Amino acid sequence: MTLVSKRIKKVIVMMESKWSCEPPALKIGDLVARVPIVQGGMGVGISLAGLASAVARAGGIGVISAALVGIYEGEAYFFKNPTEANIQGIKRQIALAKKKAPGGIIGVNIMVALTDFEPLCRAACEAGADILFCGAGLPLNLPELRPEGANTKLVPIVSSPRAAQLVAKRWWSKYQYVPDAVVVEGPKAGGHLGFAPDKIEAEESRLEVLVPQVLEAMKPFEDKAGKPIPVIPAGGIYTGRDIYYYINKLGAAGVQMATRFVATHECDAAPAFKEAFVKATKEDLTIIKSPVGLPGRAIRGTFIKEVEAGKKKPYKCIYHCLKTCDYRKSPYCIAAALINAQRGRLEAGFVFAGANAWRVDKIVSVQELIDELIEEYCQALKEDQEGPRA
Template sequence: MIKTEICDLLGIKYPIIQGGMAWVSDANLAAGVSEAGGLGIIAAGNAPAEWVEKEIIKAKQLTDKVFGVNIMLLSPYVDDVVDVVVKHRVGVITTGAGSPGKYMDKFKSIGAKVIPVVASVALAKRMEVTGADAVIAEGTESGGHIGELTTMALVPQVVDAVDIPVIAAGGIADGRGFVAALALGAKGVQMGTRFVASKECTIAESYKEAIVKAKDRDTVVTGRATGHPVRILKNKLAREFLKLENSGATKEELEKFGEGRLRLAAREGDVKNGSVMAGQIAGLINDIKPVKDIIEDIVKEAETIIKNLSQLVGV
């Protein structure tokens, strides 16, 4: 069995983390992943603290395994969300869109493991100094908000720059990607898009089907002009957004145009006019199956690859 220090750090069977995706990562998905041996994550996104608390309580009813909460630090409700997470003594906290330094003492007071998502070496170093237990190095292949460096380039540079464990994210959906991440020096992987196409994910079936139907070049990056680029599947919204962006629209106009579009796709099922966030790996995903099968298939494939590589080098 593949076991790394991430397993011991987080108290999980496999070093596989489910990404925190707004409007997607709820208690059902998080509990399913944790039950299957990975680390499930509830995404707070821009949701109010009341919603986050309800999902935490529900997750605890669905599983006795450890799970985490992803906190978006730019959320208008971030202070209240932090208080809820501390109140319920959530074991793992991942963060995005900023530094969790302001809240680190609160997190540490309940013994939580804090793992920020980073897209650069500089940010990874800063998070280590801040007291992070590990970092998630997320490449531009990811769905949703992205950085510029690819996973292949980013992960080994972050591994070399910090002394805390690094988890690789972006463009990983099978055993091959898992083994590649380990070869780059990562101690685990985070996957988002692969877990969207799962039975436990409660979003609209049309969203999942859009991922299954996607080909290798079916994602596009929108919003670069706003300073917050987002990778989504090509659709009517993407075409209209890029047209507006290329016409010189202001940041405010672009943000207003994109407001509510993720919910429209994920919860209402409008995959033409909504924002279908997905990574470039969507072209490799051909089915919708239980998270237990997803994780076990990935681990089994990875173990086979490692065994074959060992034979190849005569180990």
């Protein structure tokens, strides 16, 4: 064997043994993600093609947020025809992500509460999105929004076994179709939460309680369809040990994580947005009353403090982006606040974040983060296999 071929062989071996173990792949229909992690879709503009493609290249499932994606097509165009701009924007982001991550899995998060939910779902499917993740409401008609011939997987995001059951029952009775997977999001998630304010800290709302219940709720539909319905927990999952727990102890197929991916170089937010996570303390995280009628978890900065002090006043809605937003009674425009924050103007906006955001202490690359999480997973696996020491 020549010296060159020896070196090549060594490189191949190093690539194959990058991690000390191989976690189970996340399978959603005919899609197989080597890394069982879905990067949560974060709007506005926090997870676009840049972040999603980086996660897909690393072996996970990258997700683009469709919320107000048209603003990045140019403000003049967006304010003139927001739905058209959003459709153009989501198609461009998907194409860009696919180009940057050939062969990778690219999903799109489209909130049911969006005013243009239906045209965005159709557009994302037409553009070749591998998966649609739909929450912030029950996507009861989602199968009919997928164009004929499209192979896009359909995944509802729910906060309870009852919601999962409602969606699956409607899809099966009306379309003879079951969810390709289900994301169950607990109360430790960032952004809007699917829980009443008094239920956020309740024992029955804990993610580790909800996951087995959703798994049980999906069994009858798995039997009817003759195929598995992977359950993917989300909200507060922070380490590789967390991933190991949900997959190996509770039976989840994979996990969804969002907060960890904000503090990456590839995240599409401005540096100031990412630094807000690095600087945040546990006491900075708070539950706010969002203009859309839901509680939300955010980092309590200058903007939120001013709202709490009554310093913000209602003003003209820039675009009625969410069906449930009563802009006439709101102290601020949530769309404008989130756009400002994404651009780094935190004095004029705020940052949504998960309950563990205070644990973030540095910004790393997506690949570094994935490697760290998988190694933590492998260490947990090793310790479990070896058992307690004498």
